[in-house]
Amino acid sequence: MKKKVIAAGHICLDITPVFPGKNTASLGDILSPGKLVNVGQADVHTGGSVANTGLAMKFFGADVSLMGKIGDDPFGEIVHNILKAHGAEQGLLVSEGESTSYTVVLAVPGIDRMFLHNPGANHTFHAEDIPQKELEKAALFHFGYPPLVKSMYENDGAELLKMMKRAKECSAATSLDFAAIEPGSEADGADWGSILEKVIPYVDFLVPSVEELCYMLDRDRLLQWQERAEGRDITEILDIEKDVKPLADQCMELGAKILLIKCGAPGIYYQTASRQILEKIGKKLELDVSLWADLCGFEKSYVPDRVRSGTGAGDTSIAAFLTAVLEGYSPEMSMHLAAAAGASCVAAYDALSGLKPFAELEQRIRGGWAKNK
Numbered sequence: 001m002k003k004k005v006i007a008a009g010h011i012c013l014d015i016t017p018v019f020p021g022k023n024t025a026s027l028g029d030i031l032s033p034g035k036l037v038n039v040g041q042a043d044v045h046t047g048g049s050v051a052n053t054g055l056a057m058k059f060f061g062a063d064v065s066l067m068g069k070i071g072d073d074p075f076g077e078i079v080h081n082i083l084k085a086h087g088a089e090q091g092l093l094v095s096e097g098e099s100t101s102y103t104v105v106l107a108v109p110g111i112d113r114m115f116l117h118n119p120g121a122n123h124t125f126h127a128e129d130i131p132q133k134e135l136e137k138a139a140l141f142h143f144g145y146p147p148l149v150k151s152m153y154e155n156d157g158a159e160l161l162k163m164m165k166r167a168k169e170c171s172a173a174t175s176l177d178f179a180a181i182e183p184g185s186e187a188d189g190a191d192w193g194s195i196l197e198k199v200i201p202y203v204d205f206l207v208p209s210v211e212e213l214c215y216m217l218d219r220d221r222l223l224q225w226q227e228r229a230e231g232r233d234i235t236e237i238l239d240i241e242k243d244v245k246p247l248a249d250q251c252m253e254l255g256a257k258i259l260l261i262k263c264g265a266p267g268i269y270y271q272t273a274s275r276q277i278l279e280k281i282g283k284k285l286e287l288d289v290s291l292w293a294d295l296c297g298f299e300k301s302y303v304p305d306r307v308r309s310g311t312g313a314g315d316t317s318i319a320a321f322l323t324a325v326l327e328g329y330s331p332e333m334s335m336h337l338a339a340a341a342g343a344s345c346v347a348a349y350d351a352l353s354g355l356k357p358f359a360e361l362e363q364r365i366r367g368g369w370a371k372n373k
Helices: 048-059 074-085 120-124 132-137 150-169 192-202 210-217 219-229 240-253 313-326 331-345 358-366
Strands: 004-009 012-016 043-047 063-067 069-071 093-095 102-106 114-118 138-144 173-177 258-262 267-272 296-300
Touching: 004 048, 004 132, 012 074, 043 048, 043 074, 048 063, 048 074, 048 138, 048 313, 069 074, 069 120, 120 150, 132 138, 132 150, 138 150, 138 313, 150 173, 150 192, 173 313, 192 210, 210 219, 210 240, 210 258, 219 240, 240 258, 240 267, 258 313, 267 331, 296 331, 313 331, 313 358, 331 358
Parallel strands: 004 063, 004 138, 012 102, 069 093, 138 173
Antiparallel strands: 012 043, 102 114, 258 267, 267 296
């Protein structure tokens, strides 16, 4: 019998206009005032952590329940119908009078993605929206994107802390992912250092991106990275030992147990705590802590067949990793599968269409799938 999973948090509708043509050096070459830009048919799919990570875990074979909040509007109906097609709509909450979150994803070839986002009903998601009886059955509770869920960062993260504590009290393993914080937004005003200090001790799998984590813990360091990057993607210029590991060490000092830091196209940094600390992971996960203790390394990404959009690549990488852990894969193969899922994801415009089953990914990995240098 498969272990049960809850994937909760932020959910939205992603609308991605397809930009035809070759790579573009500057956004201004495509988007400028008064200019008519011909694009292809829009790619419309669910987005956000609940849909991206939750549905990807379901695709990989996990027994997962999706829990998010939508509005009673046309976008909400589309989200509901998409999840229903996957047999995963039962956990959706419909909030009357609220709008459904949506994101316009600008994936211009040659330029990093940009997002126009409305958080919608996500802002009113609370710990009580997770049924106690479902938590008691879950071996893993994954929550995604607290920076896009107002209830989770206001009051110094009290609701986020409450939710993670509830999951731990039910002996479930807990997992937490983040999202980019818009400078000047309400989320930007939260004391994320304080929130992480309180919440991380109740998180078993901490899986942020390197930019998100640095923004929350050390903004001066992030500014230095941006200066060094000179307009390029920050992950292209990072040194793992000098730039990424200090952030990881800071998380470990705060009580992190198994940490994955997504570093974009280059790959994923990972670090785990001692066996004694890993013993605190939710018992229902049945993790072999002797295999997972005291690990540290960098999993380079695989060379993708093509690159259409990075939308959801981080979420699906985490989905593959968590599913592999649930199924008892070794740490090494769990990391390989995480990287393989990310490389598969970027071959499509949405988060799910490019994914391949574990058996196919494993075959390609064992067959010598080339890694990025």
